[in-house]
Amino acid sequence: MKHLTKSTLIKYLLASLIMLMAQSCLPDSYIKEEGMIWNTTFHITYKGAPELKDSILAVLNDVGKSLNVFDENSLVSKLNSGDSILADHHLLKVYSESRIINEASKGMFDPTLSPLISAWGFGPGHTASADTTAIDSILSFVGISKTSLSGKYIVKNDRRTQFNFSAIAKGYGCDQVAEMLIRNGVKDYLVEIGGEIATGGRGPKGRLWKISIDKPIETDSSERHDSQTIIEVTNAGIATSGNYRNFRKENGSKFGHTLSPVTGRPVATDVASATIIAPSAMEADAVATACLAAGSVKAKEILRTLELEGLLIMADSTYWTSPGFENLIVK
Numbered sequence: 001m002k003h004l005t006k007s008t009l010i011k012y013l014l015a016s017l018i019m020l021m022a023q024s025c026l027p028d029s030y031i032k033e034e035g036m037i038w039n040t041t042f043h044i045t046y047k048g049a050p051e052l053k054d055s056i057l058a059v060l061n062d063v064g065k066s067l068n069v070f071d072e073n074s075l076v077s078k079l080n081s082g083d084s085i086l087a088d089h090h091l092l093k094v095y096s097e098s099r100i101i102n103e104a105s106k107g108m109f110d111p112t113l114s115p116l117i118s119a120w121g122f123g124p125g126h127t128a129s130a131d132t133t134a135i136d137s138i139l140s141f142v143g144i145s146k147t148s149l150s151g152k153y154i155v156k157n158d159r160r161t162q163f164n165f166s167a168i169a170k171g172y173g174c175d176q177v178a179e180m181l182i183r184n185g186v187k188d189y190l191v192e193i194g195g196e197i198a199t200g201g202r203g204p205k206g207r208l209w210k211i212s213i214d215k216p217i218e219t220d221s222s223e224r225h226d227s228q229t230i231i232e233v234t235n236a237g238i239a240t241s242g243n244y245r246n247f248r249k250e251n252g253s254k255f256g257h258t259l260s261p262v263t264g265r266p267v268a269t270d271v272a273s274a275t276i277i278a279p280s281a282m283e284a285d286a287v288a289t290a291c292l293a294a295g296s297v298k299a300k301e302i303l304r305t306l307e308l309e310g311l312l313i314m315a316d317s318t319y320w321t322s323p324g325f326e327n328l329i330v331k
Helices: 006-025 050-067 075-080 089-104 114-119 132-141 166-183 281-294 296-306
Strands: 030-037 040-047 084-086 147-150 153-156 189-193 196-200 209-214 227-233 237-242 247-250 253-256 271-278 309-314 319-321
Touching: 030 050, 040 050, 040 166, 050 075, 050 089, 050 166, 075 084, 075 089, 089 147, 089 153, 089 166, 089 281, 089 296, 114 132, 166 189, 166 196, 166 237, 166 281, 196 209, 196 281, 209 237, 227 309, 237 281, 271 281, 271 296, 281 296, 281 309, 296 309
Parallel strands: none
Antiparallel strands: 030 040, 040 189, 084 153, 147 153, 189 196, 196 237, 209 227, 237 271, 247 253, 271 309, 309 319
């Protein structure tokens, strides 16, 4: 190596210092994290420190300890096996929001469908055993109105009533990860868990987050994703509910995973999928399920009542959008 003079060394060190200062002024790069949680996948993109990965997993695991129905040691599993339980803040938040959306949707969203979900073969174990007599009997103890809050205790009128928060928990998990990122100074993020999304700020290209909404195409492969439309959003939760990917075939018949709280049977409405945009992913998640179960006429009423934006794709491939949703579509 060539010997450096004192003057050259000073210039070299000064140049290195300037370069280091310039690098420190560059914005943080976008980080991508992905994995499996609650029997589904998650994908998270954010502009911030890479060491937040451990915090992301900690948040998801903490939510799971409360709401994961597939974990026999979770709070919701313990509630399902008893009469009441002292709820933590996760369970209280999701239970309270569920009651609000249950009322606004006139019962079309209800998280106490767990016995029906299991009967139709979509719950833990996935063994279908439903028949008309059994379904009518189960309906006698289904309904969030048959439960109540006493302080921080969730109380069931009938011990057989069971909760499954799968139609709201993924959205809630998105919101919780987003809140953690914000607490750590992150402004730009997209959190997706099992298809439910929470967004904030802007994406890597400096624009609002682009979200592709699937076209409802029935296929035996969950890998096909044809796009119906693309929207640009931020600072909102987005969720889509549809029966075209998650269904069961039995004795030549096919039925979807969305059940009607009224009939106790798989829904058969004119709505093939419902995409909702709401202030939180939790609300979007639950309302999308309610709109799918309700059918287009009642779904539009639900959206007007809650002042939310939505896209309803019909079984005949036509679609309806609320005025605000239409403005978000990338032309």
